[in-house]
Amino acid sequence: MPVLGNKKKTYDTTGLKVPVSLGVIMDGNGRWAKKRLLPRSAGHRAGAENLKELCRNCGRYGVKYLTVYAFSTENWARPEDEVHQLMELFVEFFEKYDPELEQEGIRVRFTGDIASLPEKVRETIAIGEERSKNRQKMQLIVAMNYGGRREIESAVRKIASRVKSGEVEPEEITEQMISDNLYLPDVPDPELIIRPSGEFRISNFLLWECAYSEFWISDTLWPDFGYDELTQAFRDFAGRDRRFGGLSSKEAST
Numbered sequence: 001m002p003v004l005g006n007k008k009k010t011y012d013t014t015g016l017k018v019p020v021s022l023g024v025i026m027d028g029n030g031r032w033a034k035k036r037l038l039p040r041s042a043g044h045r046a047g048a049e050n051l052k053e054l055c056r057n058c059g060r061y062g063v064k065y066l067t068v069y070a071f072s073t074e075n076w077a078r079p080e081d082e083v084h085q086l087m088e089l090f091v092e093f094f095e096k097y098d099p100e101l102e103q104e105g106i107r108v109r110f111t112g113d114i115a116s117l118p119e120k121v122r123e124t125i126a127i128g129e130e131r132s133k134n135r136q137k138m139q140l141i142v143a144m145n146y147g148g149r150r151e152i153e154s155a156v157r158k159i160a161s162r163v164k165s166g167e168v169e170p171e172e173i174t175e176q177m178i179s180d181n182l183y184l185p186d187v188p189d190p191e192l193i194i195r196p197s198g199e200f201r202i203s204n205f206l207l208w209e210c211a212y213s214e215f216w217i218s219d220t221l222w223p224d225f226g227y228d229e230l231t232q233a234f235r236d237f238a239g240r241d242r243r244f245g246g247l248s249s250k251e252a253s254t
């Protein structure tokens with residue numbers, strides 16, 4: 001069986017506060033391929049290999065929830081060929097790499113408008129979720145046909161129907177109720193979101209959930225974003241003063 005990654009790595013978490021919940025926008029596959037005069041599909045393939053590596057690294061560092069942006073509700077606007085290749089790659093990835101994910105104790109879940117995906121992809125999702133449901137080390141949450149606005153829209157619709165039926169009064173709607181009606185309410189909001197490839201955008205990713213996320217932006221293109229930079233992002237995150245709109249404990253005591 002192939003082994004995930006081959007470089008010797010040190011997962012030293014002594015004194016390192018690793019995010020429990022991490023989000024990653026896997027951007028830059030196309031530019032990675034272009035730089036090498038390769039087709040975009042080769043960039044996505046390299047991106048998929050790197051996702052496998054990220055899963056292993058996050059699991060070993062002690063991340064509990066890793067949410068990755070694989071396909072947005074806007075990505076349908078890409079050429080039909082590219083969309084088709086991406087869908088095939090998703091299916092291939094989970095068929096091919098599940099034994100390695102299993103070895104690492106990684107449960108696979110999906111978030112997004114899953115019902116609108118092609119049948120073969122929905123089948124892969126159902127199988128992947130079912131066979132991995134008892135794995136305990138980390139959850140890999142794949143955002144597929146995901147849009148933050150669509151997720152909020154779906155939550156609002158669920159709540160509105162409860163208002164319509166008289167079960168909930170409009171005044172009773174709270175932030176918590178909205179969180180509870182998102183696609184995966186049990187998944188904690190990401191403490192850190194990593195966006196490679198130098199773009200300073202959220203691109204409709206986890207809009208509700210990112211209210212107090214920290215961000216790590218890097219110029220590295222996704223297929224090249226490896227262990228060293230992940231470690232650097234975690235070190236930086238560990239040193240951040242997260243005030244959630246309040247004061248730091250140092251300021252509060254003066």
Ligand code: FPP
Pocket residue numbers: 026027028029030031032044045047048051069070071072075089090093094142
């Ligand atoms: C954005 O880069 C990337 C995507 C739209 C696809 C992400 C998919 C993968 C990393 C493949 C593996 C995923 C799974 C779940 C197996 P881009 O193509 O927009 O890059 P560019 O901005 O450089 O053109």
